Amino acid sequence: MSIRKREWKTASGEDRQAWVVDYTSKGKRHLRTFNKKKEAETFETEMRGEVRDGTHTPRNKSLTVSQAGENWISASETAGLERTTIDGYRQHLDLHISPFVGNDKLADLAVADVRALEDKLAAEGRSKGLIRKVRVSLGSILADAQERGHVARNVVRELGRSRRKGKEKRAEGRQKGKLRVGVDIPSPAEIALIIAAMPADGKWRSFFLVAIFTGLRASELRGLRWQDVNLKKGEISVTQRVDAYQEAGAPKSESGHRIIPMPPNVVASLKAWKLACPKGDLDLVFPSDDGTAPMWHANIINRAWCPLQIAAGVSVQVRDENGKLVRDDEGKPVMQAKYTGLHALRHFYASWCINSREDGGLGLSAKVLQERLGHATIQLTLDTYSHLFPRGDDSAKLADAESRLFGNAT
The missing domain is CATH 1.10.443.10 (Intergrase catalytic core)
Structure with a gap:
């Protein structure tokens, strides 16, 4: 695994440069290009861990979040879940997930992206309870994608493990109050x-x-x-x-x-x-x-x-x-x-x-x-x-x- 600088001239004579991360995963060579060296170094650090743990999915084999979401809903329909349940999943995907991260590749998702999604939903006025449900649906989308071999990591589950157990539930309970x-x-x-x-x-x-x-x-x-x-x-x-x-x-x-x-x-x-x-x-x-x-x-x-x-x-x-x-x-x-x-x-x-x-x-x-x-x-x-x-x-x-x-x- 290495980082190298790539320089070239455009057709108009402008000097351009980029940083290329060259790495091998499961016997296959992969290249990722970044505009900044710091971005390339951050990616290289992540790749070293994923390649070592066998959890890396090449970007060219990764679906977008929206595509994976459609697969998840189809699987839920095939499993015979109730229409009201499917309707809820559809609303989560179409109204709260796809507009913000739908075009992102699954392989590019990081824990920070899930946290950023939560912040965006909160800024848009979604309630804490709804945000939690949307995050659970996103985690289910990633779990379904893992089973299909489209992504190796479930960053939603990683985020959940990093948080204190029950913290969100207690906060939601305080906001909602007792009956x-x-x-x-x-x-x-x-x-x-x-x-x-x-x-x-x-x-x-x-x-x-x-x-x-x-x-x-x-x-x-x-x-x-x-x-x-x-x-x-x-x-x-x-x-x-x-x-x-x-x-x-x-x-x-x-x-x-x-x-x-x-x-x-x-x-x-x-x-x-x-x-x-x-x-x-x-x-x-x-x-x-x-x-x-x-x-x-x-x-x-x-x-x-x-x-x-x-x-x-x-x-x-x-x-x-x-x-x-x-x-x-x-x-x-x-x-x-x-x-x-x-x-x-x-x-x-x-x-x-x-x-x-x-x-x-x-x-x-x-x-x-x-x-x-x-x-x-x-x-x-x-x-x-x-x-x-x-x-x-x-x-x-x-x-x-x-x-x-x-x-x-x-």
Whole structure:
């Protein structure tokens, strides 16, 4: 491996010079030309290490990041990943990766380039959470390219190893904050108002009672089949979900397959609803009005969930972009639903499972809660809900423990 200076004259007689790195990798000779000697020296230093470790990929055999990204998405489609997942990958590639490093050769990527991409995304206004997801996608692109023999190094993984474990996750958590009852999670009093405002019977009563007292995801509610509802045992088996494209498939993960017990009022509501439920080949518990298809998620939110909250008084006043209250033609405040998504009911279910029995909850352990929610890991459950578990050190319990300790001492 060597560096040599190359000098020549242009057709117009101008003197030009460049620096050439001459090296051999896997028995083949390669040349790289640089305008500055310092750039050539830096490249030579990197090449010495890569050639020694067998991790070098010649530039003429390397794809661009965009080309490798297309290969990655094609492989994901072939693997049968859900369309919503593929859509997310496509957005990462087209909107956040290709515009900045899409034309770069994989072999030219360095750890510094990944860090520079993060800085550019942040300057463009991307959130920390989105930047982290984009970096993960870029790492997956490089991993796929490694398997195909198009690049030897995965600089994203190298960057991850150089950072303190969990630092970014903790920073993101601080920015996002913890879920709060009455803000992100409906309070028991609000749930009582919502139940009181429900229709006396019918699909929507059963739908929201199941959502409140089983914690099913919206996709799992839309994909629930009667064959998975055991009314005698009072159990629901989660075996499928319906995605944003109305396509049925397996739950999000292996842990998503689970059995959830139902309280008596939920069972009674489902028994009544089963008699009136439109019959269809899909055997759905909560189908469209004619029973032929799953309900659209947006219809559930706009036609049922938000109106139900407003009817129950679980609402907030609408404000304009300047923070001023919006009023109707009669001067009355315009109200909107307090909780915009169905996931709020899943959060309530988690809090209900966590709360002690003295406080009207089930008092379940974190491990049982993980199983009920279908979380892939206990860490996900704890990261989301650990602050809701009783600490056991409130004033009354401390006083009781203290008195027992002093009593034993005497």
